[in-house]
Amino acid sequence: MKTRIIIFVEIALLILVVCISSLVFDFESLGNRLLATMFNRPLCKDCNVVLVSLDTLSANRLPCYGGSHNTAPNLCKFAGENILFSNMYANSWYTLPSHVSIFTGLLSSSHGVSSSSSTLNKSIPFLPTLLQNAGYKTYFYMENHPNLPTDKVYYRGINKVNFIVRINEWETGIEQLLSDKTKKSFFFFHIWDLSFPYAKSSSIKRAMSENDKEMFEPGFGFVPNYEFTKDFYLYVTKSIQSDVAYGYFDKEIQTNPQLVNIFTSSSYESLKDKYYQEEEIHNMISSYWYKYYFKIYEEKYASNSANNKLLASKYDEKIFELDQERALLDLIKVVKGKKDTILIITSDHGEEFMEHGALTHASLYDQNTKIPLIMYIPGIEKQNIKQIAQSIDIAPTILDLVGIPFESKMFQGESLMSYILGKSKFSKKYIFTEKRGDGLPLTIRDLNYKLFLIRPPNLKYVPYELYNTSTDPGEKRNIIYSEPDVVSLLEKQVKKMYQ
Numbered sequence: 001m002k003t004r005i006i007i008f009v010e011i012a013l014l015i016l017v018v019c020i021s022s023l024v025f026d027f028e029s030l031g032n033r034l035l036a037t038m039f040n041r042p043l044c045k046d047c048n049v050v051l052v053s054l055d056t057l058s059a060n061r062l063p064c065y066g067g068s069h070n071t072a073p074n075l076c077k078f079a080g081e082n083i084l085f086s087n088m089y090a091n092s093w094y095t096l097p098s099h100v101s102i103f104t105g106l107l108s109s110s111h112g113v114s115s116s117s118s119t120l121n122k123s124i125p126f127l128p129t130l131l132q133n134a135g136y137k138t139y140f141y142m143e144n145h146p147n148l149p150t151d152k153v154y155y156r157g158i159n160k161v162n163f164i165v166r167i168n169e170w171e172t173g174i175e176q177l178l179s180d181k182t183k184k185s186f187f188f189f190h191i192w193d194l195s196f197p198y199a200k201s202s203s204i205k206r207a208m209s210e211n212d213k214e215m216f217e218p219g220f221g222f223v224p225n226y227e228f229t230k231d232f233y234l235y236v237t238k239s240i241q242s243d244v245a246y247g248y249f250d251k252e253i254q255t256n257p258q259l260v261n262i263f264t265s266s267s268y269e270s271l272k273d274k275y276y277q278e279e280e281i282h283n284m285i286s287s288y289w290y291k292y293y294f295k296i297y298e299e300k301y302a303s304n305s306a307n308n309k310l311l312a313s314k315y316d317e318k319i320f321e322l323d324q325e326r327a328l329l330d331l332i333k334v335v336k337g338k339k340d341t342i343l344i345i346t347s348d349h350g351e352e353f354m355e356h357g358a359l360t361h362a363s364l365y366d367q368n369t370k371i372p373l374i375m376y377i378p379g380i381e382k383q384n385i386k387q388i389a390q391s392i393d394i395a396p397t398i399l400d401l402v403g404i405p406f407e408s409k410m411f412q413g414e415s416l417m418s419y420i421l422g423k424s425k426f427s428k429k430y431i432f433t434e435k436r437g438d439g440l441p442l443t444i445r446d447l448n449y450k451l452f453l454i455r456p457p458n459l460k461y462v463p464y465e466l467y468n469t470s471t472d473p474g475e476k477r478n479i480i481y482s483e484p485d486v487v488s489l490l491e492k493q494v495k496k497m498y499q
């Protein structure tokens, strides 16, 4: 009888301890939030920050952003349990300038990195450097690629860059995060799994491997094999010189003049022999299949809407595959198990399938510019924030959340903390998305309207399309002639920004 009483008391004590610990945690979170709200204290002082870029993820294809297919059950479950910014936009149209905007809080016309030949000026604030100066250790997990150049952009503020080719290589960073008992670590995880041709592997070379042949079967409309045809020969020899000048695709090609010479001076027959016999040449040429197939697709098949639908479904399938990736699920699980770590998931741009006459990511329509922004902040309840947000808001938000002071004029973006705390619901804000570093063409948007402008050489900006994106999210009805007041108001903001 006595033993039973002791067991009963022990169980009761255990339950009490569990209850008290959960109460302590709740108080802790409540305390953080209260202090942040009342005294502008950071929400997660000195916390670890994990920033994830799922490259080429169009928000419109995700069910939690209104997409019609269940492409990302895990990601959207995570978003539903945490913070989702439902109106998030990229400030640029492709990987390089867009990521630089994330890390500098500046538009590409201000940070100046618009092609792989540009260098990020040392005087420009750079998130990893700012974190490092505040005592953070910074770790990057990304592919070694001209669009993420370690020599021209990511050359400072980073303790270690880990080059990866597969998402499962994130696991090393996740283990590090899990075992790291000290706070103040910043991790950037990037993956390219979603880019064209939506094949099973992420890098361009692997995308051209034997495993991915199904993408190019005749039924799909692509060229059926990798034979060295005359047409491909003409394509490679014509495009290689401009690519070398542009610094694109293959660093080995750029640094090996002899190789460039072989490509540009060999006849079709001799290059064909080399393609089949010499591994080095074969590998070099392989990296051009991507562009070649894309060109063929664009020229011959892109006008066929059935083909584009099939291509879009391949993309959706890739999102679904990425959503199931063990490394992504592990990362979410590990972060949620820690009370001192913030997780931010976003992208650099979306993807389009001829909705507005362009493929992959080329235009400034929302298929390409609307991206996800999902955050986990310890102790902050789930919410869907409607205020418009943008890539250049990410850097100031991170600094604000972990309590690193900064001058707001350093960034063109703003910290999103007051929206997260519910202190502001909506504030007047204009989002610019630029096509090139010099700022032309561009779009400006507020919560309801989006204006497209172009600046012909030596002329001022000329508006040419206006959409009410809240009633016409597909940007199908150009209302530029029926809303002159809106056009004039947005034009004024453009002048203010660029003159």
Ligand SMILES: [Zn+2]
Pocket: 055, 056, 094, 095, 096, 348, 349
């Ligand atoms: Zn990208």
